[in-house]
Amino acid sequence: MRRAGRVVRETLELVRSHVKPGVTTLDLEKVAEAHIASMGAKPAFKGYHGFPCVLCTSVNSEVVHGIPSQKRVLKEGDIVSVDCGAIVEGYFGDAAITVPVGEKIHPDTARLLKVTEASLHAAIAVVRPGATLGDVGAAVQGVVEAEGFSVVRDFVGHGIGTHMHEDPQVPNYGEAGRGMKLKAGMVIAIEPMVNAGKPEVVVLGDGWTAVTADGSMSAHFEHSVAVTATGAKILTE
Ligand code: MG
Numbered sequence: 001m002r003r004a005g006r007v008v009r010e011t012l013e014l015v016r017s018h019v020k021p022g023v024t025t026l027d028l029e030k031v032a033e034a035h036i037a038s039m040g041a042k043p044a045f046k047g048y049h050g051f052p053c054v055l056c057t058s059v060n061s062e063v064v065h066g067i068p069s070q071k072r073v074l075k076e077g078d079i080v081s082v083d084c085g086a087i088v089e090g091y092f093g094d095a096a097i098t099v100p101v102g103e104k105i106h107p108d109t110a111r112l113l114k115v116t117e118a119s120l121h122a123a124i125a126v127v128r129p130g131a132t133l134g135d136v137g138a139a140v141q142g143v144v145e146a147e148g149f150s151v152v153r154d155f156v157g158h159g160i161g162t163h164m165h166e167d168p169q170v171p172n173y174g175e176a177g178r179g180m181k182l183k184a185g186m187v188i189a190i191e192p193m194v195n196a197g198k199p200e201v202v203v204l205g206d207g208w209t210a211v212t213a214d215g216s217m218s219a220h221f222e223h224s225v226a227v228t229a230t231g232a233k234i235l236t237e
């Protein structure tokens with residue numbers, strides 16, 4: 001799983017380096033597809049329940065599951081979330097980043113990205129044997145809501161291993177001390193999806209792209225994280 005995580009991380013960093021005004025989300029897809037193949041890995045998303053691409057690229061008010069397209073040209077001031085999964089010898093890695101396009105994103109949007117990534121790291125910090133899924137969700141929620149943003153409820157993190165989505169579900173909200181206890185050897189994908197406005201999302205007519213119901217900006221960061229005897233080990237770093 002560390003090897004799969006490395007493929008995902010390298011792919012995301014390569015994609016990040018290609019994000020700039022004038023690039024299309026399909027351009028990013030092509031960069032990712034070639035890199036995953038060059039590493040001898042398989043993409044995890046392409047063909048998953050019929051999803052057509054190796055990346056999810058979700059721009060601005062798109063929350064998750066945006067489909068790369070030649071028609072989607074990134075502009076100065078946009079943000080694009082890039083979610084990537086890879087398979088190495090049957091084991092999965094899954095991670096996401098949200099990247100500013102150009103140099104001039106709105107200060108509130110910059111804060112949304114910073115807070116969303118901070119909420120992911122706050123959640124990872126509580127991961128250890130005996131911690132609960134409620135501890136993980138509460139850690140995300142606490143960071144996000146203290147900044148006046150909202151946690152998406154309709155999509156959650158997940159267990160990951162020889163399948164991309166395994167039990168348990170890992171919500172980005174919850175009450176400390178509640179829910180299943182983590183044990184050494186488990187691997188979970190923690191993935192806060194955070195809206196600048198209200199938490200509600202709507203899925204567009206393509207059957208995939210989830211957008212904020214109020215049109216506000218949305219950010220997404222994700223790591224695949226192993227629970228070890230001494231705490232969290234990030235596999236997609
Ligand atoms: Mg993902």
Ligand code: MG
Nearest residue numbers: 094189191222
């Ligand atoms: Mg995931």
